[in-house]
Amino acid sequence: xxxxxxxxxxxxxxxxxxxxxxxxxxxxxxxxxxxxxxxxxxxxxxxxxxxxxxxxxxxxxxxxxxxxxxxxxxxxxxxxxxxxxxxxxxxxxxxxxxxxxxxxxxxxxxxxxxxxxxxxxxxxxxxxxxxxxxxxxxxxxxxxxxxxxxxxxxxxxxxxxxxxxxxxxxxxxxxxxxxxxxxxxxxxxxxxxxxxxxxxxxxxxxxxxxxxxxxxxxxxxxxxxxxxxxxxxxxxxxxxxxxxxxxxxxx
Amino acid sequence: xxxxxxxxxxxxxxxxxxxxxxxxxxxxxxxxxxxxxxxxxxxxxxxxxxxxxxxxxxxxxxxxxxxxxxxxxxxxxxxxxxxxxxxxxxxxxxxxxxxxxxxxxxxxxxxxxxxxxxxxxxxxxxxxxxxxxxxxxxxxxxxxxxxxxxxxxxxxxxxxxxxxxxxxxxxxxxxxxxxxxxxxxxxxxxxxxxxxxxxxxxxxxxxxxxxxxxxxxxxxxxxxxxxxxxxxxxxxxxxxxxxxxxxxxxxxxxxxxxxxxxxxxxxxxxxxxxxxxxxxxxxxxxxxxxxxxxxxxxxxxxxxxxxxxxxxxxxx
Numbered sequence: 001x002x003x004x005x006x007x008x009x010x011x012x013x014x015x016x017x018x019x020x021x022x023x024x025x026x027x028x029x030x031x032x033x034x035x036x037x038x039x040x041x042x043x044x045x046x047x048x049x050x051x052x053x054x055x056x057x058x059x060x061x062x063x064x065x066x067x068x069x070x071x072x073x074x075x076x077x078x079x080x081x082x083x084x085x086x087x088x089x090x091x092x093x094x095x096x097x098x099x100x101x102x103x104x105x106x107x108x109x110x111x112x113x114x115x116x117x118x119x120x121x122x123x124x125x126x127x128x129x130x131x132x133x134x135x136x137x138x139x140x141x142x143x144x145x146x147x148x149x150x151x152x153x154x155x156x157x158x159x160x161x162x163x164x165x166x167x168x169x170x171x172x173x174x175x176x177x178x179x180x181x182x183x184x185x186x187x188x189x190x191x192x193x194x195x196x197x198x199x200x201x202x203x204x205x206x207x208x209x210x211x212x213x214x215x216x217x218x219x220x221x222x223x224x225x226x227x228x229x230x231x232x233x234x235x236x237x238x239x240x241x242x243x244x245x246x247x248x249x250x251x
Numbered sequence: 252x253x254x255x256x257x258x259x260x261x262x263x264x265x266x267x268x269x270x271x272x273x274x275x276x277x278x279x280x281x282x283x284x285x286x287x288x289x290x291x292x293x294x295x296x297x298x299x300x301x302x303x304x305x306x307x308x309x310x311x312x313x314x315x316x317x318x319x320x321x322x323x324x325x326x327x328x329x330x331x332x333x334x335x336x337x338x339x340x341x342x343x344x345x346x347x348x349x350x351x352x353x354x355x356x357x358x359x360x361x362x363x364x365x366x367x368x369x370x371x372x373x374x375x376x377x378x379x380x381x382x383x384x385x386x387x388x389x390x391x392x393x394x395x396x397x398x399x400x401x402x403x404x405x406x407x408x409x410x411x412x413x414x415x416x417x418x419x420x421x422x423x424x425x426x427x428x429x430x431x432x433x434x435x436x437x438x439x440x441x442x443x444x445x446x447x448x449x450x451x452x453x454x455x456x457x458x459x460x461x462x463x464x465x466x467x468x469x470x471x472x473x474x475x476x477x478x479x480x481x482x483x484x485x486x487x488x489x490x491x492x493x494x495x496x497x498x499x500x501x502x503x504x505x506x507x508x509x510x511x512x513x514x515x516x517x518x519x520x521x522x523x524x525x526x527x528x529x530x531x532x533x534x535x536x537x538x539x540x541x542x543x544x545x546x547x548x549x550x551x552x553x554x555x556x557x558x559x560x561x562x563x564x565x566x567x
Binding site for chain 2: 054074099106119165
């Protein structure tokens with residue numbers, strides 16, 4: 001089997017006396033969509049922050065593409081081929097949709113210490129940005145400032161920017177948060193389309209979406225992994241039902 | 252390059268024509284006055300690169316202006332002229348080096364802390380210069396002869412002549428203006444605006460933002476150095492006040508008054524502040540009261556600066 005895109009071992013993060021992430025080991029391969037679920041406060045976003053370099057782990061190890069990256073700063077992790085999207089939309093509000101994607105794509109130039117040629121004349125950067133816009137189905141909205149987008153479109157832009165950096169591993173923190181049914185369906189389609197070419201780690205609350213998308217599920221409770229396996233196995237797992245699924249059946 | 256509003260383009264072009272023609276009719280006093288305004292405009296543009304485009308509000312920018320001015324003083328032998336390019340190069344170099352060192356520390360902070368540490372570095376240098384007798388102490392020192400440019404015995408201009416100095420300052424100002432516009436449209440320029448807008452996201456996109464901020468800080472420092480060199484050569488005098496936080500503060504006022512993050516704002520701001528200062532000084536000894544009142548009014552009415560006056564004409 002190929003090397004996993006992402007592997008963690010005994011990953012732990014303490015905030016003072018609180019252990020937000022406790023002894024987490026997981027793997028994610030290209031072509032795999034690994035969903036992490038769990039009740040609020042289970043440590044899912046903290047886990048993503050540890051993987052993306054937003055936070056440094058207290059102990060344990062993060063490996064990307066077979067390389068130890070524990071404690072590397074976020075920009076270095078990004079350059080290794082990791083794209084991250086945020087739970088709370090995190091885009092350049094005053095830039096247009098295209099400029100958001102163009103700037104994201106520009107990050108893949110060997111260096112942006114270039115001072116003379118206008119940025120908009122870098123063909124390969126424009127092409128990568130256009131492709132991301134198209135993938136995220138934002139065609140026709142390129143020149144709209146991000147502030148003028150609907151919530152759903154902003155979420156799409158968030159993913160488009162992540163894609164414009166041509167990541168191999170995608171870390172998606174609740175891409176469906178706050179979306180209406182129609183918008184959600186569109187995003188689920190987009191994620192399905194992306195799944196074959198990428199390794200994806202997804203944190204999500206929407207159980208319908210998770211079970212429709214995920215090839216592997218990890219359930220977290222109080223910072224630790226409760227169970228991990230195929231969606232069928234997780235659905236059948238009694239512990240999980242008690243701890244999590246059962247209590248949120250009504251959702 | 253980003254297109255400017257048509258009205259502003261017309262105003263800028265008319266202004267340029269007027270500036271080019273002015274020495275044909277203007278008196279020496281006004282020639283020297285406008286030369287100073289143009290130098291301050293260069294200085295203000297350098298600060299706007301930090302404040303307006305990168306979102307780094309510095310209250311210590313006079314440091315780089317001052318060290319470049321003092322560098323010219325130190326490089327000028329008594330009663331002899333310093334070389335034009337050597338002294339200019341040395342002044343820019345020392346300002347850039349100072350910016351590299353200061354930037355390395357201050358860019359680890361942000362927001363209010365950034366303001367405080369830039370202020371601290373500025374004041375440290377101010378007091379050092381103020382209390383150093385070999386630098387002239389609180390009185391400063393004179394530069395008796397202006398730098399001379401000679402190419403094989405021929406010199407294209409003579410800085411001792413007010414009109415020549417005027418055109419050198421004008422050429423430098425225009426050069427800095429267009430260089431900054433090219434810079435801001437480049438990939439580097441897009442990175443710094445991204446940093447201003449959302450630095451965290453820039454890092455997450457893979458940009459090592461510290462590096463870009465440091466380069467930007469050094470560029471801004473070097474440009475401030477250019478202004479410092481010009482002022483010292485023009486006035487024939489350096490003194491510690493050039494490094495003081497008053498200088499930094501006045502500069503920040505010019506940028507805010509003119510319009511942060513607009514290419515022509517700093518020029519408009521520098522011109523407005525200097526012209527009003529001159530005007531009000533002629534009226535009353537309480538001129539600072541008038542100037543203060545004007546600034547309050549203009550910030551209230553034109554929060555995006557004087558450049559905003561021209562924006563509203565955009566759809567003519």
